[in-house]
Amino acid sequence: MRYVIIGGGIAGTSAAEELRKIDPDAEVTIVSMEEHRLYSRVLLPRYVKGSLPRERCFLKTEAWYEDQNIERVFGVRAESIDAGSKTVSLSGGRKLKFDKLLLATSGDVLTFADRMHGVSYLRTIDDADHLLQLLNECDALDNERRRAGIIGGSFIAVEYLNFFAQRNIPGDLFMLEETFFGGALDVESFAILRSRIESEGAKLHPKSSVSGIRGKGRVEEVVTDKGNFSLSLIGVGIGIRADHRLSRAAGLNVNVGIVTNEFLETNVPDIYAAGDVAEFYDTLVGRHVVVGNWLNAQAQGKTVAKTVAGERTAFSAVRAYSTNVCGVEVIFIGDTDLRHSQRTLIRGSAEEGGVTQIFIRDDRIVGATLVNRNADRAMITETIRERVLAAEI
Numbered sequence: 001m002r003y004v005i006i007g008g009g010i011a012g013t014s015a016a017e018e019l020r021k022i023d024p025d026a027e028v029t030i031v032s033m034e035e036h037r038l039y040s041r042v043l044l045p046r047y048v049k050g051s052l053p054r055e056r057c058f059l060k061t062e063a064w065y066e067d068q069n070i071e072r073v074f075g076v077r078a079e080s081i082d083a084g085s086k087t088v089s090l091s092g093g094r095k096l097k098f099d100k101l102l103l104a105t106s107g108d109v110l111t112f113a114d115r116m117h118g119v120s121y122l123r124t125i126d127d128a129d130h131l132l133q134l135l136n137e138c139d140a141l142d143n144e145r146r147r148a149g150i151i152g153g154s155f156i157a158v159e160y161l162n163f164f165a166q167r168n169i170p171g172d173l174f175m176l177e178e179t180f181f182g183g184a185l186d187v188e189s190f191a192i193l194r195s196r197i198e199s200e201g202a203k204l205h206p207k208s209s210v211s212g213i214r215g216k217g218r219v220e221e222v223v224t225d226k227g228n229f230s231l232s233l234i235g236v237g238i239g240i241r242a243d244h245r246l247s248r249a250a251g252l253n254v255n256v257g258i259v260t261n262e263f264l265e266t267n268v269p270d271i272y273a274a275g276d277v278a279e280f281y282d283t284l285v286g287r288h289v290v291v292g293n294w295l296n297a298q299a300q301g302k303t304v305a306k307t308v309a310g311e312r313t314a315f316s317a318v319r320a321y322s323t324n325v326c327g328v329e330v331i332f333i334g335d336t337d338l339r340h341s342q343r344t345l346i347r348g349s350a351e352e353g354g355v356t357q358i359f360i361r362d363d364r365i366v367g368a369t370l371v372n373r374n375a376d377r378a379m380i381t382e383t384i385r386e387r388v389l390a391a392e393i
């Protein structure tokens, strides 16, 4: 059996590892655009903050791939898939035949402007190296020029708040929405975060849009509908987008992600998708979702490997994402997309220092955001997993 996996991140690598366990004789190949062996994107913020050495971000050694007899074709792009002849064509001209193909390609970081010096993105370990260099340069500037900006209001943008706060670099954050995380946070939760962040020296500009970054050779100014702001470093965290040209040309159904059922099977036989790129049917919340989450990607990689190898297994898990913003703990559980919520309930308040927002659809709790209320986590997770009616709680 020949298994080809496109994407050497946590979803693709977990799938390869599991396939090797199930089928010791199979040919397993991972194709990935990045040159690096598997590393943790989740640990990158700790590396940037200096609390973790770079080497500790790597989760596999070079020898691991050899020991597992997993062929590694890295630094190469999969350019086309021919579903009929079951062939993947790679940059450089090589063609790989497969019996089963897994797409674990996630997405490309959305860029705001050209890569002008002083503009930072944070997706890869190379981006983290570059950011460290920019932070060190910014530290060396005189007080007037030592200012940073952030474009975006979601998970990566708030990491930049932490980086700048740690180095006492004053900054301005510009986001289109009224509250963080695509507007998923209610105003009380946002108030808790805002007061903590602003006490650390940053200024938030909700409902503001950035139209340009200016500078001669390097960043000097950001142009927004609230005015122009002088700065010398800008962190951009406006999301990722999957490049679906490969999947579309192979005849796969794509929407925001590659559409799959709960078994992570696409509409084309013997082609599967897992991790951030999959728009899978989540049986727990009753709709198709795209999830950008490490544990989800890892678990999907392991689960899909079983299906790929012939033990058809449905994926089901209550997803959770936790982050810490300038000392405030924020946790997302389940489906927190407001557009798909019929009702929300709020527990706690900004005054009490903690808020839980509960999302309800079809009388069931489908998700929650917790700000400084970790104690609610286990109960809410269980409620979603067991599909308990909201009225029963």
Ligand SMILES: Cc1cc2nc3c(=O)[nH]c(=O)nc-3n(C[C@H](O)[C@H](O)[C@H](O)COP(=O)(O)OP(=O)(O)OC[C@H]3O[C@@H](n4cnc5c(N)ncnc54)[C@H](O)[C@@H]3O)c2cc1C
Pocket (backbone or CB within 6 Å): 006, 007, 008, 009, 010, 011, 012, 031, 032, 033, 034, 041, 042, 043, 044, 045, 076, 077, 078, 079, 104, 105, 106, 107, 122, 123, 124, 156, 246, 274, 275, 276, 277, 291, 292, 293, 294, 295, 297, 320, 321, 322, 323
């Ligand atoms: C800085 C940072 C912090 C994060 N923190 C958290 C956190 O605290 N908690 C959490 O749950 N999640 C976090 N995440 C998100 C988490 O890291 C992702 O959800 C997870 O890495 C997704 O894994 P994946 O395998 O689906 O995709 P990826 O890890 O992105 O891997 C996809 C791979 O596919 C390759 N690829 C794409 N197209 C092609 C092609 N055509 N040919 C060949 N190769 C291709 C890419 O080069 C890439 O290596 C964080 C992400 C970042 C960037």
